[in-house]
Amino acid sequence: MAVNLNTPNPADLLPVAGVRLGVAEAGIRKANRRDLTVIELAEGSRTAGVFTRNRFCAAPVQVCKAHLSGAAIRALVINTGVANAGTGEPGLAAARETCAALAKAMGIGTEQVLPFSTGVILEPLPVDRLVAGLPKAIANLRADGWFDAAHGIMTTDTLAKAVSKQVQVGGRTVTLTGISKGAGMIKPNMATMLGFLACDAAVAQPVLEALVKEAADLSFNSITVDGDTSTNDSFILIATGKAGNAEITAAAGADYQALRDAVVEVSIALAQAIVRDGEGATKFMTIAVERGKDRDECRKVGYAVAHSPLVKTAFFASDPNLGRILAAIGYAGIDDLDVSKLRVWLGNPEEAVLVAEHGGRAASYLEEAGSRIMKHAELTVRIDLARGNAAATVWTCDFSYDYVKINADYRS
Amino acid sequence: MAVNLNTPNPADLLPVAGVRLGVAEAGIRKANRRDLTVIELAEGSRTAGVFTRNRFCAAPVQVCKAHLSGAAIRALVINTGVANAGTGEPGLAAARETCAALAKAMGIGTEQVLPFSTGVILEPLPVDRLVAGLPKAIANLRADGWFDAAHGIMTTDTLAKAVSKQVQVGGRTVTLTGISKGAGMIKPNMATMLGFLACDAAVAQPVLEALVKEAADLSFNSITVDGDTSTNDSFILIATGKAGNAEITAAAGADYQALRDAVVEVSIALAQAIVRDGEGATKFMTIAVERGKDRDECRKVGYAVAHSPLVKTAFFASDPNLGRILAAIGYAGIDDLDVSKLRVWLGNPEEAVLVAEHGGRAASYLEEAGSRIMKHAELTVRIDLARGNAAATVWTCDFSYDYVKINADYRS
Known part of the structure; x- marks a missing residue:
């Protein structure tokens, strides 16, 4: 019943240099479901994020915030089925264990991994099954994995949500591709709005952090289905720096404006897709x-x-x-x-x-x-x-x- | 489908000395519907009220506030069918005309009348039909008119809402009877929560004003069906002074406490009745x-x-x-x-x-x-x-x- 929303055409989803995505069936809550997604970022990538303001913020959100303040992020891991929210200290340990396992498999530091979960609240994360699924997701890593990843992060969404765009920045073609999920602010225990947007522009960290806030304000923070704010909401903006443009070091100038407009446009499209696929939506x-x-x-x-x-x-x-x-x-x-x-x-x-x-x-x-x-x-x-x-x-x-x-x- | 709510037993609704109520069919929006209620208060009665905080407050609410700040109130007039809200200057004129007509018929001042409307928003009040119905409502004025009045103020409520209670105040029996209406904060164009509670205690005006605020805070301002605040919400507390108790002049002491507890109890019962009759409520x-x-x-x-x-x-x-x-x-x-x-x-x-x-x-x-x-x-x-x-x-x-x-x- 989604309103003017269609499954994205895989051919329309452009690879972003420096980003590979892999999906696996880990059987986290149900069998035969793509419920585990790994996103690998090339060295030199920069990452910034905004997160739910719900005081019951989920364990992975807490770990994300800690890791974003430290080392350079090299990988994201997203599971569906269980939100790992309202799970106290054991939940935090499970989120950290997830990061450690992925880090070990990829030869990076635990703090270089961001974890995301969406699904049932108040149930423990079956971290063993999740970790067991990681090698398969890693084996599936592909630059053109966006379409699969858009499906891999779905819970009760009726359609996958993904958008690509290219824009000229400083004489170079910059590619942006993003995916999102969510159909109510909280689904029936299937919590959460998630958004991941990567581009290959070179952007200084403070500029990226300002940009993710502005884009979230104009997109994901301007939608509502039922007014219920999830415990796990997260929006992540990645800049791999592979496009070859001169690094954007200030939130001003033509280069910044071109990138900013493209990021905002893609963010709005991803956010609106969530509303179009809102629970029971007809308008x-x-x-x-x-x-x-x-x-x-x-x-x-x-x-x-x-x-x-x-x-x-x-x-x-x-x-x-x-x-x-x-x-x-x-x-x-x-x-x-x-x-x-x-x-x-x-x-x-x-x-x-x-x-x-x-x-x-x-x-x-x-x-x-x-x-x-x-x-x-x-x-x-x-x-x-x-x-x-x-x-x-x-x-x-x-x-x-x-x-x-x-x-x-x-x-x- | 109301939850644990029954039509009140007429025999349980006690007259309040100094209050008479009359109902009529004025054909305001539909024929053959009791849509006009007049409440007459004896000389010496005191009245206080609290009203919606909605900035689109209806014309009758604005007139109520003005009249309550002036002369002693001697009559209330309530119509259903049309809310007289979102009606601009003509709406104010219609509310004033209603008061003037009732005042003339009862030999009191226009400012001694409080008007209330509930029903469709944004439609003009058919003041001619309303005024034409007043003589019949006045002719029906009875001390035991509470049961009829509880029905006369209903819109899409499935059940009438009325409660009585007696309490000892300063060695005298004080009687309280109240009625309320409302089933959503705004019904499908049938706006409004209304509550009217009269007692025959003697209460100084400042005490009555403090008491109506406290009672509203603990009752009508502590309920919600759908979070939508109406343009017409009103709660009126009347004290006729006929019970013979020594006038309560301060919000303290045993007399005040006894009356206060009874007013709060009846207010809560009237407010809870609205929730029990909430639109579609099963719990x-x-x-x-x-x-x-x-x-x-x-x-x-x-x-x-x-x-x-x-x-x-x-x-x-x-x-x-x-x-x-x-x-x-x-x-x-x-x-x-x-x-x-x-x-x-x-x-x-x-x-x-x-x-x-x-x-x-x-x-x-x-x-x-x-x-x-x-x-x-x-x-x-x-x-x-x-x-x-x-x-x-x-x-x-x-x-x-x-x-x-x-x-x-x-x-x-």
């Missing part, structure tokens, strides 16, 4: 909030609308129920919001109609126009706060019978 | 958070758990999916929460089992115990934050197919 909605005092209040309004079960069920029903949108804006937490100045449009830019102004329904609004627009599979709610110059966009999906069905099913 | 859940640093952070945790669609669907499925509860606690917004100290119990006090401690599943926890408890129609999640001495309780219901069905149905 893809863009909530565009503009002219707020700051980005934070724009995001508050965007998320209030995007999280409202009443708004989401109205979109599922193709019901132009404007009162629910206005009510959500009203409780978003802007205490001094002047609703008499607010304006709201429904519809994508080419068809948008003004639906609310002067604190109520726009005089020009016709229910027929609203009904027509609401039938589309993709649509925009544009909200003008008329308070300042900041803006923010949030992407979400609707709320259907299938969301309840998927999440009320017993853990499978 | 009534108490989220009890204790040992937080302050009440605010306890409420944050309680609401994060109560609002999580994943927690709510798990309860609907009777699935003891503890990971979802822990994840919701983790993203509740307490940045320095130490999850290793946290403890969580599942089940009402007499059967509660420890399910989580030391950052993961409790060693003593058995899935069978969780499954057994989750089958109950009423259950408690108790959360010990181990950070301080504050506590808060939030009541909510589960999230079922019927919630989506009810809210995805086109406006009816």
Whole structure:
């Protein structure tokens, strides 16, 4: 039921010089499932990441943070089936053991490995089965392994998510390829949004760290399916430095801007793919909030609308129920919001109609126009706060019978 | 499908000296529906209220606030069908016209009337039909009109909500009777939670104002069905002063405490009735958070758990999916929460089992115990934050197919 999302064409996924990926069936929770992925990074690669703010952050997230602050990262290992979250000290030991085993097999240091897990929360990671599967994943390492890796990190996603792009940076062709997974912020015990994006540009570490934050802010941190933040969410940006461009050492200039725009574009595509594949989704909605005092209040309004079960069920029903949108804006937490100045449009830019102004329904609004627009599979709610110059966009999906069905099913 | 809630027995609803109630069919939105209620208060009555914080607050809420700051209130008028919210200046004029018409008919001042509306947002209030119905409602005014009034303020509630209680205050019997309505924070265009609670005690105005805030905080402001805050939410506390007790002039002492406890008890029963009748509800859940640093952070945790669609669907499925509860606690917004100290119990006090401690599943926890408890129609999640001495309780219901069905149905 994914909204305007298809399985990526393997031929469209470009290898990134310095990156090889291998997948294996390790039988971590179920047999005959590709549940283990290894990503190998060439020497000289740089890596930066952003992680869940959930206080119950999973063991692998804690280990990732520690390892990213130290040695140069040379490998990533991702397992599905078990999230290794809510597992206390034994969970941390299991994540470290995973890194040590991969490091030994690859002849690198334990601290040069980043571990990621997604799956059931509160269950111990079967580290023996995971470690036993590593040699096969390593044997499968290939530069064109992106398509397989996109499948290897899936849990209850209905489709694999992967995007490639090329861009000119300092006279060199830079290739970016990324994969992501996730269909609810937390699936029925199948936790987690994961995103991995590699490019072959040469980028200084501080620039990469700033860029991963900016890209996450504009992509993975601007989506919501159900408002539930996972214990394992991670987004990793890798720069292998193999493209031959002059190293980008500052977050400024044409080279930086070209790379930055490409990274943001691919990140948004990967993030939107998660919403398009949202649990039970039948509609893809863009909530565009503009002219707020700051980005934070724009995001508050965007998320209030995007999280409202009443708004989401109205979109599922193709019901132009404007009162629910206005009510959500009203409780978003802007205490001094002047609703008499607010304006709201429904519809994508080419068809948008003004639906609310002067604190109520726009005089020009016709229910027929609203009904027509609401039938589309993709649509925009544009909200003008008329308070300042900041803006923010949030992407979400609707709320259907299938969301309840998927999440009320017993853990499978 | 209401959870452990029955239609009140008319004989259990006690008249409150100084209060008469009358209901009429005014055909405001649909014919043959009791949609207009008038409540008359004897001279000398005192009235205090709390209202929605939604910035799109409805016209009647704005008029209520203005009138409560001025003259002594002598009448309330409540219509269903149309919420008179998102209606701009014409909506304010309609609310004032309603008050003026009732005031004229009753020989009181316009500012002595409080108006309330609940129903469709963004549609104009048919004030002519409302005003035409007033004489009939006035003609029906009766001291034992509580049962009818509880029905007169219903929108898509499946059951009327009304509670009475008597308590000794200063050697006199004080009677309290209250009614409430609401089944989602916003129904499909049928907006609003409303609560009206009258007693015949003599209470000074400042004490009454403090008491309505405290009672609302512990009752109507501690419930959630879907997290959507209506544009019209109102809770009104009336004290007619007819019981003959010595006027309570301070929020202290045995008299105050007796009255306060009774007001809180009735308020909680009225608020819980709304959750029990929540849209599609099959379970009534108490989220009890204790040992937080302050009440605010306890409420944050309680609401994060109560609002999580994943927690709510798990309860609907009777699935003891503890990971979802822990994840919701983790993203509740307490940045320095130490999850290793946290403890969580599942089940009402007499059967509660420890399910989580030391950052993961409790060693003593058995899935069978969780499954057994989750089958109950009423259950408690108790959360010990181990950070301080504050506590808060939030009541909510589960999230079922019927919630989506009810809210995805086109406006009816």
